[in-house]
Amino acid sequence: MTDNLEKAIWDCAVIGGGPAGLTAAIYLARYHLSVTVFDDNTSRASMIPISHNHAGFPDGISGQDLLARMRAQAQRYGALIRGSKVTVLEKDSDLFKLEFDGDTAFARTVLMGTGVLNRRPPMSSPAHDEAVARGLLRYCPVCDGFEVSDKSLGVVGTGMKGFREAKFLRSYTRDVTLVAPDGEHELSDAERKGLAELGIKIEAGPVISIELGTDRVTVTTATTTYAFASFYPALGSEIRSALAVGVGARISDEGCINVDAHQRTSVPGLYAAGDVVIGLDQISHAMGQAGVAATAIRNDLCEVEVLVR
Numbered sequence: 001m002t003d004n005l006e007k008a009i010w011d012c013a014v015i016g017g018g019p020a021g022l023t024a025a026i027y028l029a030r031y032h033l034s035v036t037v038f039d040d041n042t043s044r045a046s047m048i049p050i051s052h053n054h055a056g057f058p059d060g061i062s063g064q065d066l067l068a069r070m071r072a073q074a075q076r077y078g079a080l081i082r083g084s085k086v087t088v089l090e091k092d093s094d095l096f097k098l099e100f101d102g103d104t105a106f107a108r109t110v111l112m113g114t115g116v117l118n119r120r121p122p123m124s125s126p127a128h129d130e131a132v133a134r135g136l137l138r139y140c141p142v143c144d145g146f147e148v149s150d151k152s153l154g155v156v157g158t159g160m161k162g163f164r165e166a167k168f169l170r171s172y173t174r175d176v177t178l179v180a181p182d183g184e185h186e187l188s189d190a191e192r193k194g195l196a197e198l199g200i201k202i203e204a205g206p207v208i209s210i211e212l213g214t215d216r217v218t219v220t221t222a223t224t225t226y227a228f229a230s231f232y233p234a235l236g237s238e239i240r241s242a243l244a245v246g247v248g249a250r251i252s253d254e255g256c257i258n259v260d261a262h263q264r265t266s267v268p269g270l271y272a273a274g275d276v277v278i279g280l281d282q283i284s285h286a287m288g289q290a291g292v293a294a295t296a297i298r299n300d301l302c303e304v305e306v307l308v309r
């Protein structure tokens with residue numbers, strides 16, 4: 001890291017040090033470009049106790065281990081990683097200005113790998129984190145539905161989010177209960193009938209308490225107490241696209257950053273990859289998009305100034 005940030009102009013500033021941002025940093029550094037990653041250490045991947053669907057790790061790998069390996073790989077090729085939150089992003093003619101920790105720096109391009117934050121069920125933070133670590137609370141049926149095959153599952157959510165999650169999980173187990181966190185479900189008669197035909201139980205809620213047991217999580221509503229092997233919140237996410245929106249990037253109705261086939265946003269020089277872009281919220285997808293973005297960044301910079309050694 002240069003001590004004189006105001007004189008530094010990086011080829012690329014990557015905002016976010018999750019799988020998307022770190023993959024981009026590995027590619028960019030190996031293209032002999034100067035790259036700094038900013039990360040405020042809230043990667044969704046860091047919550048993964050052990051991933052069994054990430055290719056190349058037949059015995060699984062924890063999210064923290066994967067991230068540590070990726071950080072080491074990026075640093076090996078010269079990427080700088082800074083544990084700072086970018087609070088301001090501006091674009092001034094051809095340069096981006098970033099503010100963080102009371103400092104300022106400039107970059108020719110910026111990659112947004114800022115991800116999303118899951119909305120959480122009503123639990124204290126320590127209880128939540130313990131439940132995730134022990135697999136009592138899960139956020140990603142695509143990732144770990146296999147691990148709960150034939151087990152008793154709860155889905156805490158309403159409307160189409162809860163409806164879709166419950167239906168998805170039904171392909172793993174017969175024992176699925178959909179619980180409305182705040183009260184009545186927002187489901188049509190046809191949707192209720194569809195769930196009932198699949199044998200999915202519908203509980204009105206509201207959820208009064210969530211308690212962790214040895215190998216069960218107890219979810220208590222106004223009328224019933226359930227002991228689930230795991231439960232999945234289906235409460236949606238906060239999309240971390242505000243910095244991109246601030247420089248004029250277009251977003252989807254959900255708040256995801258719109259990109260073209262090369263991960264370019266609507267703002268020249270600004271790219272996005274990973275969960276913050278609409279798509280399958282998976283590590284493999286974040287990595288694939290980041291490789292495409294980094295290559296587009298390299299090629300677009302080359303259009304301005306041919307890269308030679």
Ligand SMILES: Cc1cc2nc3c(=O)[nH]c(=O)nc-3n(C[C@H](O)[C@H](O)[C@H](O)COP(=O)(O)OP(=O)(O)OC[C@H]3O[C@@H](n4cnc5c(N)ncnc54)[C@H](O)[C@@H]3O)c2cc1C
Nearest residue numbers: 016018019020040042043044051086115143274275281283
């Ligand atoms: C419990 C759980 C289990 C999962 N299991 C799997 C699995 O088994 N397999 C799988 O493929 N996927 C899994 N996922 C999904 C996977 O974690 C995400 O798809 C992946 O982490 C997305 O990578 P990303 O880089 O886009 O975002 P993230 O990993 O969320 O990283 C975004 C980073 O950006 C940083 N950031 C945001 N704003 C700023 C800012 N202004 N300044 C600086 N830094 C900022 C954040 O601190 C964060 O570190 C799981 C998710 C959860 C929650």
